[in-house]
Amino acid sequence: MSIDQDDPRPPYIQIANQLRAAILTKKLAPGEKLPSGAELAKRYGVARQTVQNGLDILRGEGLIVSRQGSGVFVRERAERPVGLRPHIERAFAAPAVTLDFAGFSGETLFGAVQEPLDRIREGRLTPESISIRILLPDMTIPMGLPCRAEDLADDPDIRERMNRIMLRNTQGITESVAELAELGLVGKTSAEIQVYGGVPLFKLYILNKEEAFFGFYPVVRHSVPINGEQREIFDPMGKNSILFHHSLSEDTDSKDSQFVEQAQTWFDGMWSSVGRGVVVQ
Template identity: 55%
Template sequence: MTFVPEPPDPDDGRAPYEQVASSLRAAIRTRRLGPGEKLPSHARLTELYGFARATIQRALRDLEDEGLVVSRKGSGVYVRNRTERPAGLRPYVEQAFAKDVVTIDFAGFSSETLHGALQEPLDKIRVGRLTPSSIAVRILVPDMSVPQAAPVRMEDGADDERLRERMRDIMVGYTRSIRDGIAELEHLGLVADTSINVRVHSGTQFFKLYVINNEDAFFGYYPIRPNKVVSQGKTVEIYDLVGKDTTLFHHSINDVEPSGGAQQVQQARMWFDSVWETIGRDFDLDAR
C-alpha cells in the first residue's frame, strides 16, 4: 500500500522537521508504515510534505536516533523490524480519532496522561480536520474515600486522609476536563454522540491500562517512590504512585509477529469489563 501522509496543519506552530517527524512517527506506531517497510525516497517525501529536502533529512535523523528507522547505505530508509514495545500513547490516540466510532477505556490513577493525549485530536475536531460521529470514554479509578496501599505517609506507612483528598482532587480535575472537552464537541454539533462515564473501585491501582477502539491495548506499571507534596498547606513526605513517565507496552490485534497481541487485547478488554460491571461503582464528578 502506498504511503500517503496527512497534509501539514497550517496552524501547527512546530518547526517543519518536527511536523514531518511527528507524522512519520504516528504512521510507524499505527502500522501504516509496517516493520521492515521501506520509506518513500527523500525526493518523494519532499514532494509529499512540501518541505525542503533538508527538513526531511533532519526529521529522518530524529527518527533514527529514536530507534524507529534505520538507514541502509545505497538502499534507503526502513522501519525497524521491532518498534512496537515500548510505545508512545499519543499517536495511537490521535489515529483512533480518525475513525467514525471512537472508544477509549482507561484504568489507572488520575487520567493525567490520557488528558494530555486527547488535547490534539480534540483540537483537530474543533477545526474540522477530524470528524468522528461518536466518542465513548470509560474511566476506572480507585475510590479515594477509602484507605489505599499508596499514597501513604513515609514516616510510618500510615494512611492519611489528606493525601487521599489530594489524589481525589487531581483525578477529578483531569477527568472533569476530559468530560467537558468531549461534551463540548456534542454541544457544538461537531460530534453526534458522546459519553464519558467514571467508576471507582476499592482496590489500589498499581498499573495503568488503555484499550483504544478495542484494537490496541497499552499497559504500564506505577512505581512507588518517595515524594514530597503539599496537602492542606503542609509539606508531607510520602510514598507515592508515580505514573506520568511510565513506560507503556503496546499490544494490537493487528500484530503480525507471534507475540499474542490479539490475545493480550482480548484479555485487557475482559479484565476492564469484569471490574467495570462488578465492583465498579458510578462516580459523580460534580459531587463533594
C-alpha cells in the same frame, strides 16, 4: 501568549495546549528553560496557580521537567514519553471511537486526548461517535497507596489531595467531550467515570478495542504540599513509566491479540461488577 476569552476551555488547559504546541514544534527547544511561573502568569494575565496547573499537565506527559533551584525545562528527549499520543490521535480518526482507561490520576490521559479533541473542533477529524470510560481507585476509602512515608499509614488528607487531582483531570475530559456534542461536531458522545476499591498499580489504555497499552506505576517517595505544609509520601507515579504496546492481528492466537482481548475482558468485568459511578461536579 494569551488566553482566548471566547474559548470554553479553562485557562490552565489553554496554557498547557499552547506550551505543548511550542514544545512539539521545537519553538521551545529540548533543554530550553521555560519562563518562571511568575513571568508566565504575567504574560497570560492569570494567577500563578493557574499556570502551575497547566505545567502539571505537561509534566505528567513527560514534556517538561523541574530542577530544584533552577526552574522548569523542556525535556532533552521529549519524543519517548509521548509515544502514546500518535496512537490516540489515529484512534480518533475512526468513525466510532472507544477509549477505555484504568489507572491512577488520569493526568496522562487528559493530556493525550487534547490534540485530537482540538482537531475535531477545527473540523480536521470527524468521528461519528466517541465513548470514553475511565476506571480509577476510590479515594474516599482507606488504601495502601498513596500513604505517609514515615509509617506507611493511610492518610485522609493525602487521599483528598489525590482525589482533587483526579477530579480536575477527569472533569476536563468529560466537559471537553460533552462540548463536542453540544456544538454538533460529534453525533453521539459519552464520557463516564467509575471508581473501585483497590490500589492503583498499573495503567491500561484500550483504543477502539484494537490496541492496548500497559505500564506499571513505580512507587516513588516525594514531598507534596498538604494543608500548607510539605509532607513526605509514597506515591504511584506513572509520568515516565514505559508502556508496552499490543495490537490485534489476523493471528487470533498471537500473544498481542490475546493480550488485547484479555485486557478488554478484564476492563469490562471490572466496569460491570465492582465499578461504581461518580458524579463530577
